Amino acid sequence: MAVGTELLLGQIVDTNSVWLGEQLASAGVDSHFHQAVGDNHRRIVLALRTALARGDGVIACGGLGPTHDDITREAIAEVMNVPLERDPVIVARIAELFSSRGRAMPASNERQADVPRGATPMPQELGTAPGLLCPVGNKVVYALPGVPYEMQEMFNRAVLPDLRRRLGESGATGIIASRVVKTWGMSESGLGELLAPRIEALDSGGGNPTIALLASGIEGIKIRITAKAADSRAAGALLASEEAQVRALVGEAVFGADDETMESTLAALLMARSWSLAVAESVTGGLVAARLVNVPGASNWFKGAVVAYDSTVKFSLLQVPEGPVVTDKAARAMAEGVRRLVGADVGLAMTGVAGPEPQEGHPPGTVFVGLAIGESEPEALEVHLPGDRERVRQYAAISALDLLRRRLTRAGVVPA
Amino acid sequence: MAVGTELLLGQIVDTNSVWLGEQLASAGVDSHFHQAVGDNHRRIVLALRTALARGDGVIACGGLGPTHDDITREAIAEVMNVPLERDPVIVARIAELFSSRGRAMPASNERQADVPRGATPMPQELGTAPGLLCPVGNKVVYALPGVPYEMQEMFNRAVLPDLRRRLGESGATGIIASRVVKTWGMSESGLGELLAPRIEALDSGGGNPTIALLASGIEGIKIRITAKAADSRAAGALLASEEAQVRALVGEAVFGADDETMESTLAALLMARSWSLAVAESVTGGLVAARLVNVPGASNWFKGAVVAYDSTVKFSLLQVPEGPVVTDKAARAMAEGVRRLVGADVGLAMTGVAGPEPQEGHPPGTVFVGLAIGESEPEALEVHLPGDRERVRQYAAISALDLLRRRLTRAGVVPA
Numbered sequence: 001m002a003v004g005t006e007l008l009l010g011q012i013v014d015t016n017s018v019w020l021g022e023q024l025a026s027a028g029v030d031s032h033f034h035q036a037v038g039d040n041h042r043r044i045v046l047a048l049r050t051a052l053a054r055g056d057g058v059i060a061c062g063g064l065g066p067t068h069d070d071i072t073r074e075a076i077a078e079v080m081n082v083p084l085e086r087d088p089v090i091v092a093r094i095a096e097l098f099s100s101r102g103r104a105m106p107a108s109n110e111r112q113a114d115v116p117r118g119a120t121p122m123p124q125e126l127g128t129a130p131g132l133l134c135p136v137g138n139k140v141v142y143a144l145p146g147v148p149y150e151m152q153e154m155f156n157r158a159v160l161p162d163l164r165r166r167l168g169e170s171g172a173t174g175i176i177a178s179r180v181v182k183t184w185g186m187s188e189s190g191l192g193e194l195l196a197p198r199i200e201a202l203d204s205g206g207g208n209p210t211i212a213l214l215a216s217g218i219e220g221i222k223i224r225i226t227a228k229a230a231d232s233r234a235a236g237a238l239l240a241s242e243e244a245q246v247r248a249l250v251g252e253a254v255f256g257a258d259d260e261t262m263e264s265t266l267a268a269l270l271m272a273r274s275w276s277l278a279v280a281e282s283v284t285g286g287l288v289a290a291r292l293v294n295v296p297g298a299s300n301w302f303k304g305a306v307v308a309y310d311s312t313v314k315f316s317l318l319q320v321p322e323g324p325v326v327t328d329k330a331a332r333a334m335a336e337g338v339r340r341l342v343g344a345d346v347g348l349a350m351t352g353v354a355g356p357e358p359q360e361g362h363p364p365g366t367v368f369v370g371l372a373i374g375e376s377e378p379e380a381l382e383v384h385l386p387g388d389r390e391r392v393r394q395y396a397a398i399s400a401l402d403l404l405r406r407r408l409t410r411a412g413v414v415p416a
Numbered sequence: 417m418a419v420g421t422e423l424l425l426g427q428i429v430d431t432n433s434v435w436l437g438e439q440l441a442s443a444g445v446d447s448h449f450h451q452a453v454g455d456n457h458r459r460i461v462l463a464l465r466t467a468l469a470r471g472d473g474v475i476a477c478g479g480l481g482p483t484h485d486d487i488t489r490e491a492i493a494e495v496m497n498v499p500l501e502r503d504p505v506i507v508a509r510i511a512e513l514f515s516s517r518g519r520a521m522p523a524s525n526e527r528q529a530d531v532p533r534g535a536t537p538m539p540q541e542l543g544t545a546p547g548l549l550c551p552v553g554n555k556v557v558y559a560l561p562g563v564p565y566e567m568q569e570m571f572n573r574a575v576l577p578d579l580r581r582r583l584g585e586s587g588a589t590g591i592i593a594s595r596v597v598k599t600w601g602m603s604e605s606g607l608g609e610l611l612a613p614r615i616e617a618l619d620s621g622g623g624n625p626t627i628a629l630l631a632s633g634i635e636g637i638k639i640r641i642t643a644k645a646a647d648s649r650a651a652g653a654l655l656a657s658e659e660a661q662v663r664a665l666v667g668e669a670v671f672g673a674d675d676e677t678m679e680s681t682l683a684a685l686l687m688a689r690s691w692s693l694a695v696a697e698s699v700t701g702g703l704v705a706a707r708l709v710n711v712p713g714a715s716n717w718f719k720g721a722v723v724a725y726d727s728t729v730k731f732s733l734l735q736v737p738e739g740p741v742v743t744d745k746a747a748r749a750m751a752e753g754v755r756r757l758v759g760a761d762v763g764l765a766m767t768g769v770a771g772p773e774p775q776e777g778h779p780p781g782t783v784f785v786g787l788a789i790g791e792s793e794p795e796a797l798e799v800h801l802p803g804d805r806e807r808v809r810q811y812a813a814i815s816a817l818d819l820l821r822r823r824l825t826r827a828g829v830v831p832a
Binding site for chain 1: 695
């Protein structure tokens, strides 16, 4: 549960819930609902009661500061049906923190020492607001600061051990781990049909691990495998075995897993051959180069790029024959031109129409990808991409990288 | 309400709720709670019922896809207590979408045509899943796709007009409007000190409009002005008058407002002079070019770029004198070299160290920006940027664009 009106107004992204979701999953705690609520006493109380009704424990982040709109303490006291009591030890600690910075404690900070009767303060190590561990019947509310690094430190130090103890007492054991297999070039429903028999087999076999598809726009479609197991070694074994099955079913469309990206995969393929790459971009305007240099060590295989946005630059610098530039011929010439200009083993080029207007009679989304490998005859591929200007560019960039990936993955690539 | 187990597991950030929160605030709709829930029928039903009990309307994003874990339709039908009915018109539309891409519709996509009896489908313009407008008593559930750009398009086209109509009927008045003034080159505390007297004056004068600072990383620091008023004209007047005061206090660091970007401001400055631009990138690796081509009509003033990632490309293609390349001299030579190579009025160049390792004795974050305008002597600026590899690159890109912006904004720029 995240507390703060700025979250509801869209002025700030709730990264705390994302981080906590990940930590809870790793710890084997099922996370069923997230909520965000504004700085309003009645609604924080309502949200706390809703959360307690839905689960065994609630983590509430934010609203522990010193200002008048920090009211999480008061709301929790109402839910616990107890008074707030000011803790003189905490007051002294906060005052000391201020004086160590050569400042006097503003009176408003004393409120941060208020503790609902029966709750246990969790000391702060990084800021002023202590957290609160609040028993409510046999359930629990953990109140944490909203500042992400304060929240994270306190969660790891004080909340997680308490959660583990409760999990142990409840007899629950084990962790949840997941792996993401990344694909490009197939539709969500197409992947769904390939995987359907496997998903059904898993479901009827107890549902562990599980497989889910995640359409991720310009990053392609991800296949998430989630496993529950007694420990991380057992979970890792389940994930590895399931990943192998998924890769076998999906085949060439898989370009990586977890932290791997299209460009890191490509980097590995190029380095395995000691090949260097040059890029000529028109429709993508530098996006492909920007992705490639993000791979650590890119200077080992990436020579450079020419963004030939103006047609005259294509003709003069890349030796593209004058004439239409949204053609397979121009894409091949750009790939070969940049390969020679920059002195690389492989040249990759994109030319096309980002929109919103058609160009040379082609509708927006028409993109030609050119590829020149060594002295072989350059080749080209025509693709049709959906979306607005920005998405056509992003899709064109990953489509071009994927074309090269598939070309390098297949047997029989002519050496330079 | 966001639907998807990946949200609870922390595998994806819920940007939809942030975006919707902002839109609802602008439209004068109070947004009291956000929820996220996993792909679980019982819990989606529970979350929908909770949301309907708490408010007059619910926007539910996600779970409208074709796969077996897309079950928002079923959950809404249960909450409405009606059956799902397959709409043949929607089936035909989805089938047509597939055939226009030369593919057959997988059978699983037919599920996307299921409509709870009494609900109205909201047609899709960008993807396959239609949205659903679902009356529940005198309240309403809007079911939207989870893919952000599909969701945003459908919200603007179909949800917002319906919300406005309901607001009008309910007799609610008044709106909240905001404007964002964007700055680059000053610290948050520096801006805070400049604006403090104005913020205090507003606070003591009733707090309308309000001013807040929003550190936005690679986009600089934003100053958000928020006004409440009876209608959008009155709110607009408040915002315009406050924006003028803020601009006067902050000065040259302001590069735009609302939808304006550093590159759109730069485009206007270049077009006012009928000047064209060429870019030479090393440390930024194509990021600057990619930002520039995102400005509609970029072909009117952007000629192209050379990404000289390998030093030999700097020497051979850009005529940079052989020797160290992380220097002001190399930055000037790159700017002048690309200006001549591409045939532009202005050349802009960046060379530097993204990290993590130092280079040529310079620590990561050291960046030289070169600028060549016409036949004038090229100039260079040294900047020191914080952060990891990716952030240094992004900061370097906006810093370079900002240097050119300030140069073109000042009087006395030598004409080409």
